[in-house]
């Protein structure tokens with residue numbers, strides 16, 4: 001039986017409760033707790049190997065926690081992973097696309113796989129919002145740069161119109177101008193009620209867009225900072241937090 005919390009709000013977009021996970025004998029998550037509301041952006045930071053991507057895999061239902069529970073829009077990922085995934089769009093760090101298909105065709109194909117509404121009226125606005133130049137929409141993605149591929153993946157995620165968006169290093173292939181556009185897009189999506197969980201090493205980007213920043217160490221979020229004051233976050237303090245390492 002999934003655990004339920006008395007404190008849970010019926011409007012929670014994403015809940016991770018006491019999540020534990022190990023690869024073989026190596027524990028990675030040791031009681032991860034995270035609760036996100038609709039319209040909120042949460043930046044998940046942490047050193048290399050802290051378990052950020054593992055947490056995303058568990059939320060997506062690709063692996064199962066050994067303890068704890070994960071719910072997406074109230075749906076328990078452990079007992080109904082496919083149903084939970086309908087509420088989730090995911091932009092991975094390395095984007096796998098069909099090389100011989102165009103940007104439009106890729107988005108169309110993946111929407112079909114997700115059994116989501118398709119057609120130009122869905123795909124074109126998403127490609128535009130993802131800032132992929134219109135001249136590239138009908139070109140094969142085989143010739144695309146990393147940043148252009150990332151924009152196709154972002155367009156697909158937007159086109160799905162899911163209430164929860166998971167992003168793994170979303171700005172790693174984007175140039176500074178595209179990163180600024182992307183931050184603006186995330187704020188727009190927040191305004192539309194989308195909850196965004198973003199794994200990133202980009203402290204300035206996180207400080208720019210996140211409502212909360214959590215630092216993953218020792219398998220749980222050991223430091224959490226809300227946005228506050230005109231400076232929002234103390235980025236220098238975040239840098240110092242990395243220097244302390246995972247054992248801090």
Ligand SMILES: Nc1ncnc2c1ncn2[C@@H]1O[C@H](COP(=O)(O)OP(=O)(O)OP(=O)(O)O)[C@@H](O)[C@H]1O
Pocket residue numbers: 023028046047048049050051052053054055
């Ligand atoms: N498939 C796997 N098999 C065994 N161990 C794994 C596997 N995937 C990840 N790990 C280990 O689990 C730990 C957490 O990895 P994870 O990729 O979740 O970290 P991360 O925080 O996303 O790291 P990074 O910032 O480097 O991307 C690491 O020690 C890693 O070596």
